[in-house]
Amino acid sequence: MAGRTRAKVCGLTNADDVAAAVDAGADALGFIVDVPVDTPREIDPETAATLVADVPPFVSTVLVTMAAPEDVPALHERVGTDAVQVHGDVDADALAALAADCDATLVKTVDAAAPESARAYADVADALLVDSTDASGAGGTGRTHDWTATRDLAADLDVPVVLAGGLTPANVAEAVRTVEPYAVDVASGVEREGGAKDRDAVRSFVANATGALDGVDEEAEVSA
Template sequence: MARAKICGLTREADVAAAVDAGADALGFLVDVPVDSPREISPARAADLVDAVPPFVTTVLVTMPETPERAVDLVERTGVDAVQVHGDFAATDLASLVARVEARVLKTVDAANPERARRYNGIADALLVDSTDASGAGGTGRTHDWDVTADLVREVDAPVVLAGGLTAENVAEAVRTVDPFAVDVASGVESEGGVKDHTAVRQFVSRAAHPEDPHEVSQV
């Protein structure tokens, strides 16, 4: 089984649907240098985070230029964890880890697993995604899951699998990679920034029960 993170939430109704579906973590996209229908302001993120019940992890997803900017956003949004995208030096990541109480996840490009290893032992978890030229994720593209499966076996940090996941392929992805968790944004949307609640339920259920066809048919 794998834990499930529903990312790119912008509406209270979608937050509630993800919680009801049993999602383990919810992601809120703030301060990124790319055009995304999922980006919200720090104040909006703080409001949505306040609506999340205990025992569901809230995650700030951001692409900060400096550790100081990331610290500021963590404090303003009140999240449990921060997911850092972009070309962040290992020393900067270590500085961020030392300065926030939130857990720190580092996103790494699936096409360059060697870079993931430099953050192993620093980040609390590694999120492997299909990134674009800017280093941002959320491309909606899958990658070579076998390569990520090798990374899962080689690093100590928990690995979160992202990139092109949907309710239709997440069970196969979990069986292939055996990640700690899976992450989805556009793969469970009816339109940009708006979640399809049925797809969210299916995604969470199939991530948790990838070997159980009866569970899949019942969602």
Template sequence: MTATRTKVCGLTSAEDVAAAVEAGADALGFIVDVPVETPREVSVERAADLVAAAPPFVSTVLVTMADPEAVPTLHDAVGTDAVQLHGDLPAERVASLASVLDARVVKTVDADDPEAARDYDGVADALLVDSTDASGAGGTGRTHDWTVTRDLAAELDAPVVLAGGLTPANVAEAVRTVEPYAVDVASGVESEGGVKDHDAVRSFVANATRAFDGADDEPEVSP
């Protein structure tokens, strides 16, 4: 079985970017232009600098809730490989953005609304299933029923990225339950809001990618 890919999201510093890369993360997420209070949001200029520091073969992702009309310009300024869209966007609007963006499009969907995921299947390049709040934002730190997401992933054509309350301690079980294309973490590997715990990042990536290697072993945890 192909190892599950990992995305570390909400990166705010060059040190945290370097730690995620060293840990073996496949993708790095940068949060820009969101209407909710979060310590993980960075300015356009800061995001562009952090993206420029990412090495080749590590994907970068712009995570945003910006007005759809502003997304292409925002993406041009930040320069990521993919754009992760949050919020209540019609599938037709997502398709329109995908047609003009020089980037892959990931659409976040609420784990409690699997029908929405079906609407975006075939429109977005990947679907991120998260425990979102009323605004559509992720980063809630809450898990959801992984068996529902497992069944959803089995029927969708688009790759499914699992998010929501994942930590080094539970990610291996989550991977074995859902068998997602990738997993996404933000608050689950932080020492404080917006600051990553580098040991936790390393443990998260290791436990996610080795979830099927000795499934009865205890997961690696950060000291």
């Protein structure tokens, strides 16, 4: 049985939302920089760096980007996050080169509709984020996908799997119990409007995600 599932709040754009996510107990915070899609969650590198600098110790920070792999190390150095989450059409060789050049934990996003693609990155990335992506390879679509297929994928891989795509405070506990992922990721599912988080929704999401497996191990032991 999986342990406590971690929660990442992504697409943070301002200091108040960062503070709300930290206060809610989020394990990781995501900052979207340099993406070629129209999203209210994108911020410039300077804003991201300022927000990241104020995140307290023991909360992980993640640069979420679709920049060309060769540009990511310099961008990461400017922003100063603990991890880099790579979206888009980046092959395993390019990702391996990036891993060698960038001093950060590396997360690769894979399309939930093509779970077999995850295996190509399993030996290169530090974690895989399974998301409902659009034609550009970007996430944040607000669409759920087949959690059963993602559960099977997570069970088959040694690399940690992060579940994303259409998660909300209302469905995240069910998603966690179905997939038992290493972590879950939310952006639009806790917003009151584009790019602005709802403090109550963030708090509920984190609590429901991280507490979804409470008591499950004990119940399994009793039934055995």
